[in-house]
Amino acid sequence: MKIAALIVAAGRGERAGGGIPKQFRLLGDKPMLAWSVDAVRASPLIGRVLVAAGPDDGERLEALGVARDSWIEGGKTRTESVRRGLEALASDPPDAILIHDAARPGLSQAMIERLCKALADVQATAPALAVADALKSADAERLVTDDVSRVGVWRVQTPQAFHFAPLLEAFRSTEANAAFDDDLAIARAAGMSVRLVDGDAQLMKVTMPEDFSLAERLLCGGGTPCVGTGFDAHRFGPGDHVTLCGVRIPHDKGLVGHSDADAAWHALTDAILGAAGEGDIGDHFPPTDPQWRGADSGVFLRHAAALVSRAGGRLTHVDVTVICEHPKVKPHREAMRVRTAELLGMPLSRVSVKATTTERLGFLGREEGLAAQAAATVVFPA
Numbered sequence: 001m002k003i004a005a006l007i008v009a010a011g012r013g014e015r016a017g018g019g020i021p022k023q024f025r026l027l028g029d030k031p032m033l034a035w036s037v038d039a040v041r042a043s044p045l046i047g048r049v050l051v052a053a054g055p056d057d058g059e060r061l062e063a064l065g066v067a068r069d070s071w072i073e074g075g076k077t078r079t080e081s082v083r084r085g086l087e088a089l090a091s092d093p094p095d096a097i098l099i100h101d102a103a104r105p106g107l108s109q110a111m112i113e114r115l116c117k118a119l120a121d122v123q124a125t126a127p128a129l130a131v132a133d134a135l136k137s138a139d140a141e142r143l144v145t146d147d148v149s150r151v152g153v154w155r156v157q158t159p160q161a162f163h164f165a166p167l168l169e170a171f172r173s174t175e176a177n178a179a180f181d182d183d184l185a186i187a188r189a190a191g192m193s194v195r196l197v198d199g200d201a202q203l204m205k206v207t208m209p210e211d212f213s214l215a216e217r218l219l220c221g222g223g224t225p226c227v228g229t230g231f232d233a234h235r236f237g238p239g240d241h242v243t244l245c246g247v248r249i250p251h252d253k254g255l256v257g258h259s260d261a262d263a264a265w266h267a268l269t270d271a272i273l274g275a276a277g278e279g280d281i282g283d284h285f286p287p288t289d290p291q292w293r294g295a296d297s298g299v300f301l302r303h304a305a306a307l308v309s310r311a312g313g314r315l316t317h318v319d320v321t322v323i324c325e326h327p328k329v330k331p332h333r334e335a336m337r338v339r340t341a342e343l344l345g346m347p348l349s350r351v352s353v354k355a356t357t358t359e360r361l362g363f364l365g366r367e368e369g370l371a372a373q374a375a376a377t378v379v380f381p382a
């Protein structure tokens with residue numbers, strides 16, 4: 001199933017204040033919008049990512065690595081921003097779409113998986129939380145006029161996920177200025193089947209000024225840092241390049257291995273699995289299994305990162321060291337860093353790639369092969 005993500009970020013954040021639209025304000029170590037963009041980019045389930053933003057937000061988006069062809073100008077209302085996003089995708093339509101508020105930075109991989117899975121049975125779905133407080137209705141003077149039952153009442157969050165074609169049809173047959181609370185309401189009005197799945201307190205919407213510190217505490221605060229380490233070595237063999245951190249580096253030899261022999265990403269995968277207490281790469285991808293022959297090691301790394309995220313952990317820092325005499329890694333270091341950060345959905349500042357030699361000592365010094373070691377830090381909820 002081809003799944004796209006539309007992140008609506010064209011609001012001006014009037015209620016949150018702060019001088020710039022709230023989605024571009026820092027939350028922890030990155031702008032709020034980057035939290036959602038990184039989450040959908042890191043998901044193997046999601047293909048195209050589109051952001052709806054304000055007409056003057058181009059530079060801010062570029063700073064987040066959102067290229068011009070990955071964003072469109074949103075509209076005056078949220079519904080209008082969504083409509084424009086859907087129309088922009090209509091020429092090459094996905095099968096399904098996740099529509100998400102940039103104002104909800106706490107999107108986990110587990111939630112993306114839950115929503116995509118739910119689309120097998122229904123045409124639309126969204127995360128929702130049961131109401132814990134008592135509900136009252138009151139008049140303009142706040143005199144209580146009624147008790148409201150909370151039985152069967154849910155607080156609905158985003159992302160809201162839909163089969164694309166019927167949703168586009170629903171928006172096209174909805175009047176431009178019709179008022180709907182969310183996209184689910186438009187889908188339901190058009191007769192689409194809708195089911196709620198378990199929501200997540202971390203998906204809170206940042207609306208008022210005080211919500212920033214709450215979101216920061218939820219997403220960045222406390223927790224137990226766990227550090228994992230990994231090591232891998234591969235023998236040189238015939239070939240004309242090696243692959244390190246997903247980057248093809250020309251060399252007069254290749255690396256021998258069952259997969260693409262990317263020792264750097266293998267070491268990093270082991271480091272992440274180590275931090276999560278999830279065994280090692282061989283447990284998850286046995287070298288005896290023919291399906292991993294020549295495999296792109298990005299698959300292994302994504303798998304390890306998804307395990308961390310499913311366990312509620314947050315990968316906060318990775319550091320990789322390649323050990324070899326040749327090829328010289330330095331000219332490729334930045335590309336390796338960028339590739340790793342992209343794949344893991346991490347800010348570049350939290351991804352380190354280094355290289356060293358063994359002063360011609362040992363099997364690495366004799367250039368019989370190449371090795372890599374890595375460390376990964378994962379913060380788990382306290």
Ligand code: CTP
Nearest residue numbers: 008009010011012013014015076077078102103
């Ligand atoms: N949004 C949008 N286009 C609009 C209005 C809102 O894309 N014309 C997006 C916001 O950027 C946000 C989400 O819809 O990610 C939810 O909206 P809200 O929390 O109301 O954000 P703002 O409209 O920016 O805030 P405010 O209403 O306080 O101005």
Ligand code: MG
Nearest residue numbers: 011012013078
């Ligand atoms: Mg608004």
